[in-house]
Amino acid sequence: MNMQQMMIQAQKMQRELQKAQDALAKKEFTINKAGLVNIVVFGNKTIKEIKIEEDGFDPDNKEMIEELIVSGLNELFEQITAESDAIQERITGRTGLGF
Numbered sequence: 001m002n003m004q005q006m007m008i009q010a011q012k013m014q015r016e017l018q019k020a021q022d023a024l025a026k027k028e029f030t031i032n033k034a035g036l037v038n039i040v041v042f043g044n045k046t047i048k049e050i051k052i053e054e055d056g057f058d059p060d061n062k063e064m065i066e067e068l069i070v071s072g073l074n075e076l077f078e079q080i081t082a083e084s085d086a087i088q089e090r091i092t093g094r095t096g097l098g099f
Helices: 003-026 059-092
Strands: 028-033 037-042 047-052
Touching (some): 047 059
16 A cells, blocks of 8 residues: 555545544433433533432432432443444554544
């Protein structure tokens, strides 16, 4: 493969990667924790919404609800990272490039 073909291939790969990253950024990831907290995050790790069920508003549940929110967000961010890594590997053949 000559240099020009390599450049064309690299540009094609970059366009595919950008398209996949744009699609991932718009994708919604949802998790429900203990039936009390529902969290929706976009693939670009922007939080869309956090809903707490009425039972979660008991003052005795405050610490548990906070832990559920943190746990839920961490799980969603792990899912997004895993999907991003899978996209990178599918398009580039390499893992761990992240974005």
